[in-house]
Amino acid sequence: MAFKQVSSPHSHARQSTGQIMQLVLLATLPGLLVLSYQFGWGLLINILIATISAISAEALILKLRNRPIEFYLRDYSAVVTAVLLGLALPPLAPWWLVVVATVFSIVIAKQLYGGLGSNPFNPAMVGYVVALISFPIEMTTWVTPVSLLAADVSHPGLLESLAIVFAGNSPVDGVTGATPLDLFKHSDGLLVEQIYQNNSLFSAASFAGVGWEWANVAFLVGGLALLKARIFTWHAPMAMLGTLALMSMLFWDGGSSNSPGSPLMHLFSGASMLGAFFIVTDPVSSAVSNRGRLIYGALIGLLVYVIRAWGSYPDAVAFAVLLGNFAAPFIDNYTVPRTYGHGQSRRATDKETSE
Amino acid sequence: MRRIWDTPGGVHPPDNKAQSLTSGIGQLPLPEKLILPLTQHVGGAAKVCVSVGEKVLKGQKLASASASISAAIHAPSSGWITAIEERAVAHPSGMSAPCIEITCDGEDRWIECMGYPDYKQATPLQLRNLIADAGVAGLGGAGFPSAAKLDRGTHMPVDTLIINATECEPYITADDILIRERADQIIQGIEIISHLLGTPKTILIGIENNKPEAIAALNQQCQGTGIEVVSFPTKYPSGGEKQLIYILTGKEVPSGQLPADLGMVCLNSGTAFAIKRAVIDGEPLISRITTLTGEACDINRNYEILIGTPVSHLLEQNAFNPDLCSRLIMGGPMMGFSLTSSDVPLVKTSTCILAPSHTEIPDGDPAQACIRCGLCAEACPASLLPQQLYWYARADDHERLQAHNLFDCIECGACSYVCPSNIPLVQYYRSSKGDIVNARTAKATAAVARERFEFRQVRLEKADTVRETKREARRLATEQAKITSPTTTQSSGSSAADIIKAAQLRGSTRQASPEQQKAKLERTLMAAEMRLKEAQQRLLQATTNGSADQQTQQLASVEAAKRKVEQTAQRLTEVSH
Numbered sequence: 001m002a003f004k005q006v007s008s009p010h011s012h013a014r015q016s017t018g019q020i021m022q023l024v025l026l027a028t029l030p031g032l033l034v035l036s037y038q039f040g041w042g043l044l045i046n047i048l049i050a051t052i053s054a055i056s057a058e059a060l061i062l063k064l065r066n067r068p069i070e071f072y073l074r075d076y077s078a079v080v081t082a083v084l085l086g087l088a089l090p091p092l093a094p095w096w097l098v099v100v101a102t103v104f105s106i107v108i109a110k111q112l113y114g115g116l117g118s119n120p121f122n123p124a125m126v127g128y129v130v131a132l133i134s135f136p137i138e139m140t141t142w143v144t145p146v147s148l149l150a151a152d153v154s155h156p157g158l159l160e161s162l163a164i165v166f167a168g169n170s171p172v173d174g175v176t177g178a179t180p181l182d183l184f185k186h187s188d189g190l191l192v193e194q195i196y197q198n199n200s201l202f203s204a205a206s207f208a209g210v211g212w213e214w215a216n217v218a219f220l221v222g223g224l225a226l227l228k229a230r231i232f233t234w235h236a237p238m239a240m241l242g243t244l245a246l247m248s249m250l251f252w253d254g255g256s257s258n259s260p261g262s263p264l265m266h267l268f269s270g271a272s273m274l275g276a277f278f279i280v281t282d283p284v285s286s287a288v289s290n291r292g293r294l295i296y297g298a299l300i301g302l303l304v305y306v307i308r309a310w311g312s313y314p315d316a317v318a319f320a321v322l323l324g325n326f327a328a329p330f331i332d333n334y335t336v337p338r339t340y341g342h343g344q345s346r347r348a349t350d351k352e353t354s355e
Numbered sequence: 356m357r358r359i360w361d362t363p364g365g366v367h368p369p370d371n372k373a374q375s376l377t378s379g380i381g382q383l384p385l386p387e388k389l390i391l392p393l394t395q396h397v398g399g400a401a402k403v404c405v406s407v408g409e410k411v412l413k414g415q416k417l418a419s420a421s422a423s424i425s426a427a428i429h430a431p432s433s434g435w436i437t438a439i440e441e442r443a444v445a446h447p448s449g450m451s452a453p454c455i456e457i458t459c460d461g462e463d464r465w466i467e468c469m470g471y472p473d474y475k476q477a478t479p480l481q482l483r484n485l486i487a488d489a490g491v492a493g494l495g496g497a498g499f500p501s502a503a504k505l506d507r508g509t510h511m512p513v514d515t516l517i518i519n520a521t522e523c524e525p526y527i528t529a530d531d532i533l534i535r536e537r538a539d540q541i542i543q544g545i546e547i548i549s550h551l552l553g554t555p556k557t558i559l560i561g562i563e564n565n566k567p568e569a570i571a572a573l574n575q576q577c578q579g580t581g582i583e584v585v586s587f588p589t590k591y592p593s594g595g596e597k598q599l600i601y602i603l604t605g606k607e608v609p610s611g612q613l614p615a616d617l618g619m620v621c622l623n624s625g626t627a628f629a630i631k632r633a634v635i636d637g638e639p640l641i642s643r644i645t646t647l648t649g650e651a652c653d654i655n656r657n658y659e660i661l662i663g664t665p666v667s668h669l670l671e672q673n674a675f676n677p678d679l680c681s682r683l684i685m686g687g688p689m690m691g692f693s694l695t696s697s698d699v700p701l702v703k704t705s706t707c708i709l710a711p712s713h714t715e716i717p718d719g720d721p722a723q724a725c726i727r728c729g730l731c732a733e734a735c736p737a738s739l740l741p742q743q744l745y746w747y748a749r750a751d752d753h754e755r756l757q758a759h760n761l762f763d764c765i766e767c768g769a770c771s772y773v774c775p776s777n778i779p780l781v782q783y784y785r786s787s788k789g790d791i792v793n794a795r796t797a798k799a800t801a802a803v804a805r806e807r808f809e810f811r812q813v814r815l816e817k818a819d820t821v822r823e824t825k826r827e828a829r830r831l832a833t834e835q836a837k838i839t840s841p842t843t844t845q846s847s848g849s850s851a852a853d854i855i856k857a858a859q860l861r862g863s864t865r866q867a868s869p870e871q872q873k874a875k876l877e878r879t880l881m882a883a884e885m886r887l888k889e890a891q892q893r894l895l896q897a898t899t900n901g902s903a904d905q906q907t908q909q910l911a912s913v914e915a916a917k918r919k920v921e922q923t924a925q926r927l928t929e930v931s932h
């Protein structure tokens with residue numbers, strides 16, 4: 001009687017890469033809902049455009065590379081990239097901006113490096129940074145949160161939004177405005193207290209900045225759920241947030257006119273939580289060991305703060321992540337875990353053989 | 356309560372043990388034939404000491420240990436030796452190996468057994484020899500000859516004896532059921548081992564807490580013996596020797612060393628039982644408990660099987676349905692290997708035969724890209740970085756593989772188990788390990804060859820100088836002769852003619868007649884063929900149990916012998932034409 005020859009182990013845990021990606025998508029939902037509530041239809045349209053372009057671009061490249069298209073699309077990684085990008089790009093941005101950023105992510109940052117798993121940089125962040133550098137005006141125009149809209153203005157409806165995105169109609173005055181980090185950055189010479197008093201973005205906020213604080217809380221919730229589901233470990237996100245909090249406490253400076261802002265503002269503004277739980281945790285482009293991920297996360301937290309506080313960009317998660325990606329292989333080299341039965345860990349580049 | 360240390364990593368696959376525990380240890384009807392591979396253990400193949408046609412009794416020794424690390428083999432039932440030849444054996448590569456076949460006579464008649472119930476009177480050496488003579492080898496799956504393990508223990512002071520009753524692999528319940536039914540004998544076995552090792556200070560039985568009945572049975576038997584039963588949370592692979600040692604003592608066996616170097620000896624509970632049988636009852640190791648489980652068999656339970664029983668016999672007795680079966684596994688679902696045929700025999704290390712259905716263990720999905728999620732690193736009990744190893748294995752980067760401690764991988768399969776991309780990681784590691792070992796031996800053989808070549812050069816040079824000096828000496832001698840005896844010059848003419856004649860004569864003898872040449876070549880051919888046969892024999896032995904080093908050496912000598920045979924045959928045909 002003949003039987004099949006298969007290599008051990010014979011049993012497998014029932015969780016596939018596609019399922020993990022789907023869970024990640026699911027976890028972005030709370031954040032997406034809050035953002036959509038605060039900023040209107042723009043984000044959903046972003047995500048839709050990004051997803052369609054990502055899947056088409058991925059399929060096209062897979063075809064060119066002669067790979068089974070359906071098999072690779074089913075790992076859902078392109079959709080995750082698209083959704084993250086859609087969340088990060090400004091709502092009501094022109095459609096071509098989203099398409100350019102997404103296609104760049106998928107084609108240049110991912111497939112040209114060999115596809116999922118081989119890309120050294122986080123594709124979504126590469127796409128974001130390319131868009132930011134190429135189209136600074138479009139990229140820094142955000143929609144005003146719903147609670148701060150003047151009484152006679154409201155967010156454009158779905159059709160109106162589509163017209164803005166696809167036909168290039170301009171939104172009504174007062175619908176777009178600065179983000180809290182932007183505002184803070186450009187309020188030099190004022191005491192923190194004054195900035196807070198002068199701007200409804202802060203004065204009407206519960207603890208950080210109107211609109212953003214709750215979106216960040218929502219991403220935090222989604223991220224914690226993923227942590228609970230053991231999709232990633234706590235090391236990188238906690239190290240990033242911890243460092244960010246620590247730095248903003250150290251340089252808080254009592255809220256003087258030089259202060260780069262409070263810890264709460266930094267933790268719950270901009271892309272802090274989205275970055276910590278959905279970008280920094282991207283396993284492909286991060287350090288591999290737990291110790292390495294601690295360092296990697298801390299490095300990104302540090303860079304986020306440094307760029308926010310003293311750089312010329314109001315938010316910095318994308319740049320910080322790319323720099324972190326860049327450092328990941330070096331971090332890996334020095335953080336090989338100590339193997340059972342070995343006195344100390346070795347460096348990845350060690351050449352001598354172990355017996 | 357004794358402190359328990361937690362190992363890093365580990366996984367929790369569904370344990371699937373209940374189905375084979377619904378009934379106790381069963382007995383199978385005697386099979387028609389028993390097939391006994393000469394290598395069922397780590398180390399040298401056993402040396403056959405019976406011949407075909409001989410009648411043997413149950414328990415009679417068929418093959419004896421051939422080296423310090425080797426184990427004897429005994430007849431599991433009475434009958435006739437009907438073959439000593441290559442047979443398919445249970446091995447991951449599906450290879451064949453030398454085996455002894457017994458056709459049972461159905462009488463199952465025992466040879467006379469000499470037990471040592473009074474083992475306390477015996478010296479450690481005597482006990483050790485009894486165990487060696489009984490062919491006891493690790494029954495947990497590794498099959499390390501127990502006498503050799505205990506030897507190490509007797510050379511160094513042992514302060515901790517650890518009995519491994521963990522049985523962390525899913526599905527397998529052989530140790531569990533043995534403990535439930537025969538805990539008393541296991542404890543007796545442990546006491547023998549303890550006596551042999553000079554009564555270690557600490558004796559621990561490590562067992563996972565998913566076996567409450569077995570724990571209760573052990574606790575009851577251990578009362579007043581000083582043996583401690585330590586149960587700990589279930590997690591795969593706690594039963595790995597290194598992992599268990601860490602769990603129970605918090606100490607790590609340094610890479611490349613053995614537990615004995617830490618003053619520890621670790622044996623499986625089934626082995627302790629076999630040692631009790633060997634010493635007190637004088638019965639050699641001819642049977643073991645094997646779990647038969649999986650949905651492709653109607654009956655799931657444990658059997659006390661005779662070593663050498665064909666797997667097919669076991670399956671037939673349990674309403675096995677091959678159409679349901681997705682694969683046939685010897686061992687557990689994590690570390691067991693698939694059998695390509697059910698004709699192979701059960702051996703001393705066969706803990707389990709798992710015949711899962713297609714829903715139970717479906718055919719794997721194709722591997723996707725590694726997303727570096729790190730789940731594998733979290734699962735690894737040795738704190739390796741499986742994803743990096745995978746990367747380097749694919750790139751054949753041997754240096755990086757070794758820098759990442761590939762050789763500390765115990766091939767437990769926890770990493771592949773959790774990998775969401777379904778990458779057969781362990782398969783990569785196994786083949787990389789093989790490649791590295793092969794490269795090392797190739798290097799070593801090359802070094803040996805170079806040395807040989809250089810040695811030959813030196814020898815040739817030496818021979819040259821010797822010849823040179825001899826010639827010089829002869830020349831001097833003749834000159835001397837010329838000077839001292841001028842008379843010889845007179846007869847120089849005749850003598851020159853003589854010399855020429857003599858030289859011609861010599862030449863003709865060297866130029867032997869074709870008949871003589873043929874006869875000589877035939878002799879050479881015969882000798883060469885014989886050498887080839889011997890070399891092949893040695894190669895066979897080396898492939899079954901030798902190190903990769905020995906294998907390459909033997910392979911080389913077979914090749915050389917073959918060449919010699921070919922050359923001689925060639926010359927022979929030339930001469931005869």
Ligand code: SF4
Nearest residue numbers: 725727728729731774
């Ligand atoms: S578990 Fe699989 S996919 Fe994840 S890092 Fe390890 S090898 Fe890669």
Ligand code: SF4
Nearest residue numbers: 735764765767768770
């Ligand atoms: S098979 Fe090797 S690498 Fe994988 S988990 Fe086990 S020890 Fe670690």
